[in-house]
Amino acid sequence: MKILVVMTAKATLHLLDGELHPSGFWAEEFVVPHALFTAAGHTVDVATIGGRAPTVDRTSIDPQFLRWVRPEGSEDHDAENAAEYVRAIGSIPQLQRPIALETLGEKDVAGYDGIYVSGGHGAIGDLPKSDELAQILRWAMAQDKPLATVCHGHTALLALRDGEGRWPFEGYRMTAFSHAEERVTDMAGRLPFVLEAELTRLGARYEKADVIWDSHVVVDRNLTTGQNPYSSKALAETFLRQLAKG
Secondary structure (H helix, E strand, C coil), X not given: CEEEEECCCCCEEECCXXXXXXXXXXXXXXXXXXXXXXXXXXXXXXXXHXXXXXXXXXXXXXXXXXXXXXXXXXXXXXXXXXXXXXXXXXXXXXXXXXXXXXXXXXXXHHCCCEEEECCCCCHHHHHHHCHHHHHHHHHHHHCCCCEEEEHHHHHHHCCCCCCCCCCCCCXXXXXXXXXXXXXXXXXXXXXXXXXXXXXXXXXXXXXXXCCCCCCCEEEECCEEEECCHHHHHHHHHHHHHHHHCC
């Protein structure tokens, strides 16, 4: 079985005050699912806009920072996790030579068993603006492919519309990076949009964990969504179960 992992190619995020904030993909949201997918015997392809090698958000591999993006009282494996993220990122060749999304056609999409959109604040800057990514996701939905997104990977869904101009995920239960979590980042009040607010505006039935930064995963039809970095493991495990259902 094959899984297509879509990632942001942005290394910075343009904030409302004009700052170009260092950003990229969030390490845990790629490394943990990738390890679980491959351990389950799946072939994994990585794709970005333009086929550009993705840039890791440096805070996502900083053990001093990781303690702020997991629930209070959770086990501290930050140093070993950060080391594993760095090791994995340096050893996965698909990260250095990703597929250009623009080169994928309908038959290529048919060759994948599912699509996973990884997160990171960088995703805000490019995923919702890509007509090619929107087309890939439309093909995937028409082919009844399981989809999964985590954290800010949901930005890939924002531009999708059906033949009547409606958002195809209207009425879906889903989760995503919460406004409460966004408000404690150093970009609070300066982001181009707040994902929870955008999903709700479009008609999603948004839900989140009771505790900030805790894991939360939602499945509705063929869409599996995870709230935040700490949700990455549960999201990947849930998505694998969805794939096994065929």
